[in-house]
Amino acid sequence: MIGVVVVSHSERLAEAAVELGMQMVHGDAPPVRIAAGADGRFGTDAAAVAAAIDDLADSPGVLVVTDLGSAVLSAGLALELRESTTEVVVSGGPFVEGITAALVLAATGAPLGEVAREVSAALGAKAAQLEPVPDAPVLAPAPAATAELPLSADEVLVNPEGLHARPAAMFVQAVGGYDALVDVTNLTTGTGPVTAKSLIGLLSLGAKQGHRLKLDGHGPDAATAVSELRRLLADGFGELPATAPH
Amino acid sequence: MRTLEDSRLTVDDLIAWLVRFDDEIVEQAGFLTELDSAIGDADHGTNMARGTAAVRVRLTETPSGDAGAVLKSVGMALVSTVGGASGSLYGTLFLEMAKSVGTASELDTAVFADAFRAGVAGVVARGRAEPGDKTMIDALQPSVEALSAAASDGVPLAESLQSAAAAAAAGRDATIPLVARKGRASYLGDRSADHLDPGATSAAILVQALADSHAERTR
Numbered sequence: 001m002i003g004v005v006v007v008s009h010s011e012r013l014a015e016a017a018v019e020l021g022m023q024m025v026h027g028d029a030p031p032v033r034i035a036a037g038a039d040g041r042f043g044t045d046a047a048a049v050a051a052a053i054d055d056l057a058d059s060p061g062v063l064v065v066t067d068l069g070s071a072v073l074s075a076g077l078a079l080e081l082r083e084s085t086t087e088v089v090v091s092g093g094p095f096v097e098g099i100t101a102a103l104v105l106a107a108t109g110a111p112l113g114e115v116a117r118e119v120s121a122a123l124g125a126k127a128a129q130l131e132p133v134p135d136a137p138v139l140a141p142a143p144a145a146t147a148e149l150p151l152s153a154d155e156v157l158v159n160p161e162g163l164h165a166r167p168a169a170m171f172v173q174a175v176g177g178y179d180a181l182v183d184v185t186n187l188t189t190g191t192g193p194v195t196a197k198s199l200i201g202l203l204s205l206g207a208k209q210g211h212r213l214k215l216d217g218h219g220p221d222a223a224t225a226v227s228e229l230r231r232l233l234a235d236g237f238g239e240l241p242a243t244a245p246h
Numbered sequence: 247m248r249t250l251e252d253s254r255l256t257v258d259d260l261i262a263w264l265v266r267f268d269d270e271i272v273e274q275a276g277f278l279t280e281l282d283s284a285i286g287d288a289d290h291g292t293n294m295a296r297g298t299a300a301v302r303v304r305l306t307e308t309p310s311g312d313a314g315a316v317l318k319s320v321g322m323a324l325v326s327t328v329g330g331a332s333g334s335l336y337g338t339l340f341l342e343m344a345k346s347v348g349t350a351s352e353l354d355t356a357v358f359a360d361a362f363r364a365g366v367a368g369v370v371a372r373g374r375a376e377p378g379d380k381t382m383i384d385a386l387q388p389s390v391e392a393l394s395a396a397a398s399d400g401v402p403l404a405e406s407l408q409s410a411a412a413a414a415a416a417g418r419d420a421t422i423p424l425v426a427r428k429g430r431a432s433y434l435g436d437r438s439a440d441h442l443d444p445g446a447t448s449a450a451i452l453v454q455a456l457a458d459s460h461a462e463r464t465r
Binding site: 009037038039041042043044045046047048069070073074076077080081 | 293296322325326327328329330331332333334335337338341372373429430
């Protein structure tokens with residue numbers, strides 16, 4: 001798993017954001033280091049950021065997520081001060097949404113580039129929920145299909161809360177375990193398709209109870225992945241009040 | 247009659263400069279914070295004072311080494327203690343100057359001017375700010391130009407440093423009508439106009455401290 005370095009002006013802010021994001025991670029979590037505050041006050045310290053990156057030198061990549069402006073400056077300087085040579089990306093994504101998206105996707109073993117793209121787009125879900133949407137975010141195009149035959153299925157969302165963060169994280173985890181890509185479209189609203197590996201993309205579907213979702217699987221494990229997602233949907237993600245077998 | 251020694255900055259001159267900088271920052275910390283309370287988060291004076299105090303301790307309590315080592319040590323002390331954008335930006339200024347001078351033990355006007363230019367270029371690259379954005383660059387960039395011009399005209403070091411300080415002060419004063427486009431003050435938009443920029447003010451203090459400490463030591 002890639003590592004995540006959280007750079008914040010405040011230790012408490014960083015700890016709470018990581019704790020919140022970790023709610024979505026079930027099973028092994030990616031390694032996280034926090035570099036927050038400067039000299040015990042609000043601020044950021046490039047030397048501490050460099051040390052945090054160096055501490056994750058054994059990871060196959062490190063994503064740095066930052067809060068306000070000068071945290072970006074410190075992260076940039078840290079890349080010059082660090083001693084390790086692991087690939088590092090400083091993300092411009094939003095802090096809370098970005099940390100959550102990073103932890104969920106990194107936990108599936110996704111590579112640095114994929115996690116970095118997900119984090120950059122992490123404001124999309126919030127923007128898509130607001131009405132009216134003056135400049136609707138452009139959803140990331142679905143990844144190109146592989147040579148295998150597409151495998152599709154429709155399923156109606158039965159759980160009362162719809163496809164909110166917890167079930168969306170379960171989707172990402174379920175698909176992460178297979179050699180397959182699954183595109184998800186909200187047929188009721190005509191939103192999507194988005195990849196089921198993207199927490200943010202799934203949230204941007206705005207899928208509510210009663211909405212019909214279309215699943216298009218590609219790749220060697222597509223059949224298993226799609227049927228696993230159908231099972232989660234039919235099961236209401238374990239959120240059905242009385243009948244939930246979960 | 248000037249002696250050859252007067253035309254070069256030694257390691258001791260650099261240390262004297264930064265001790266002087268600390269004295270000035272301590273004296274003007276209240277003023278800097280007042281400026282910052284108008285358009286920022288009211289901590290520039292205290293942040294800078296914490297940084298320059300750490301620099302003074304590091305320079306006066308540990309063996310000095312060459313010019314590059316001294317400037318690097320200054321940069322690292324500022325990075326770790328000032329916090330926020332000022333820490334990274336002042337840190338970058340000194341770390342880039344350190345790279346530029348390398349292991350030299352004395353810097354003539356041209357070498358110092360090149361190092362100062364490299365340092366300010368580092369700040370520009372790190373902060374992505376340009377002249378006119380109402381930042382420390384507005385004091386530093388004209389100061390670099392003045393110092394380089396003086397160096398290439400063969401102006402003696404003391405006068406070169408005075409013209410660099412004068413250019414920094416003029417650049418600082420020119421920030422008053424500007425609308426901030428970078429840093430915390432940029433959130434204020436037009437309301438950031440009619441205020442002196444705190445970062446440009448501390449940057450002008452830095453250059454003036456060099457001119458003054460050099461003048462004092464060669465008097």
